[in-house]
Amino acid sequence: MMKQEEIMEFLNRMSESDVVKKVQYPVFSIPNPKDNMKVSINFIDDIQVIITAELGRTTLRIKxxxxxxxxxxxxxxxxxxxxxxxxxxxxxxxxxxxxVIGSNFGIRMESVSQNEKKESIGK
Known part of the structure; x- marks a missing residue:
């Protein structure tokens, strides 16, 4: 256990060596989102999506x-x-x-809406 004299000596050394300095923070800038887009669009080429075609709809009662x-x-x-x-x-x-393609059905695209195209890809 430390004696009173040792404690005082320790505290004196601490106060002599401690210096209070103002913190210097680095300057941050707002990142440009385009800078983060370093990946080629080809990155998503192999992602599979589900394509469905709806022939029509109707409403029926449960009975x-x-x-x-x-x-x-x-x-x-x-x-x-x-x-x-x-x-x-x-x-x-x-x-x-x-x-009809052989024994399968297919779809010949007649129109693709640019807005619909962007929304489909973005979700």
């Missing part, structure tokens, strides 16, 4: 849905031959014509 069976026909509100709505990850992207 009518319960009556549906194999071979039943559900009439859609969209007229035959109209374009289908195309969605990218559930976001409206444009419109296209339904076509």
């Amino acid at each position: 009518d849905i319960l009556k549906l069976s194999e071979g039943a026909i559900v009439e859609l509100e969209q007229p035959a031959g109209e374009t289908a709505e195309v969605f990218v990850n559930d976001q409206k992207f444009g419109k296209g014509e339904v076509i």
Whole structure:
């Protein structure tokens, strides 16, 4: 245990060597978001998204849905031959014509809205 004299000597040395200085903070600037975009747009090339085409919609009562069976026909509100709505990850992207490619269906894009395109990609 320290004696009173040792404690006083220790405290005197502490006060002699301690110097209070003002803190010098570095100057920060507001970063430009474009400076952070150093990654090529090709970075997202391999990301897979879900493309869906909607032929049309209708509204049914539960009792009518319960009556549906194999071979039943559900009439859609969209007229035959109209374009289908195309969605990218559930976001409206444009419109296209339904076509048959071999034994599969396909969509021939007829219109792509730039606003819809940007919103689909950005979400």
